[in-house]
Structures are given as structure tokens and as C-alpha cells.
Amino acid sequence: MRIRTETKNDFKHVFNLNYTAFGNRDDEAKLVEQIRFSDGFIPELSIVAEAQGDIVGHLLLSKAKLTNEDGDKEVVVLAPVAVLPEFQKKGIGSKLIKEGLKRAKKEGYGLVFLIGHPDYYPKFGFQPARAHGMELTQFQVPDDVFMVCELINGELENSVGELHYPKAFFAAATQK
């Protein structure tokens, strides 16, 4: 199994993977496409897991903004991550997430946010974000699923504000 940066040749396979992993629904598959063609796309942070030539997993981290009265801070959001059902529970999702966080840190990002399962993400360093002074109003989600991971020491202590997902996240939703 190989973890590598997504290339153009993977786009169709990544669409199909997200379609299948999310229960034969195209919401997340379309979200990936919207993000890819937006300003928030960071090519090195679209990562695939390849097994015997097939794409079996994908992770996308893209740009978002943390805003407060002092201005905006660029952060990244993790969404989506998916592994083909028959390849799940083998550690592929974990490998993608760890690689994504490592790369995001290398790109200079200090904070990663996500909306996700509170049992899965804490092992990678994610914690409930509102407890750290972060807010999210674009989506109505409980405190424990809105999470943040600190990549650079001190970033959490020195940042508060409201997370704003970019337009791409809403364009996908309205296309349904």
C-alpha cells in the first residue's frame, strides 16, 4: 500500500471511491470536485492510498479561515476522508490522516479543523474546538464533533475565532 499525492489521472477513481465509501451518495464526491476547482485547494494535501494499482483511500485538507475582530487566519479543514469498505479497519484511514497532518504542518499550517466522529479523531490529536474558544455557526453541530488539532505548539493558545468553511462546501450542497 502506497500513500501519495493525488494526480489528475486519479480524479475519476477518487470520485468513485467517495461515492462508494459514503454509501452510494455523491455529496462528498462532488464536494471534492468543488474544492479542487476552488482557491482553497492545496494539491499536496489531496492524498490517495493506492493498493495494487487501485485507489482505495483518499484524504483532502483544504484552506479555510478562522476569523476574529483582529482579522483572519488561514487554517485547514479535513474533509472528506474515505476508504473503500473492503479496505476499512486496516489502518489506511489512520495512515492518510497522519500523512495529511504531517504535510499540513510542513506547509506551515498550525491548526486543522474538522467535523467528525468524536471516537475516531482524538487519537490523531483532535480535541473539541469550542473548549478552545473556537466557534462554528455555518453548520449546526454538537460540541464534541467540531474538533481542532494543533500542529504547531502554541497555536491553540494564541488563536480564537469563528471557523469559516469556504464557498465550495456549500456549492456542493446546493447542487443536489
Ligand SMILES: CC(C)(COP(=O)(O)OP(=O)(O)OC[C@H]1O[C@@H](n2cnc3c(N)ncnc32)[C@H](O)[C@@H]1OP(=O)(O)O)[C@@H](O)C(=O)NCCC(=O)NCCS
Ligand atoms: C472513517 C474511515 C475513513 C476510516 O478508515 P479506516 O481505514 O477504516 O480507518 P482505520 O483502519 O485507520 O481505523 C478504523 C478502525 O479500525 C481499527 N484498525 C486499524 N487497523 C486495524 C487492523 N490492522 N486490524 C483491525 N482493526 C484495525 C482502528 O483501531 C479503528 O478502530 P476505532 O475507530 O475503534 O479506533 C472509513 O471508515 C470510511 O471511509 N468511512 C466512510 C466515509 C466516512 O464516514 N468518512 C469520515 C467522514 S469525512
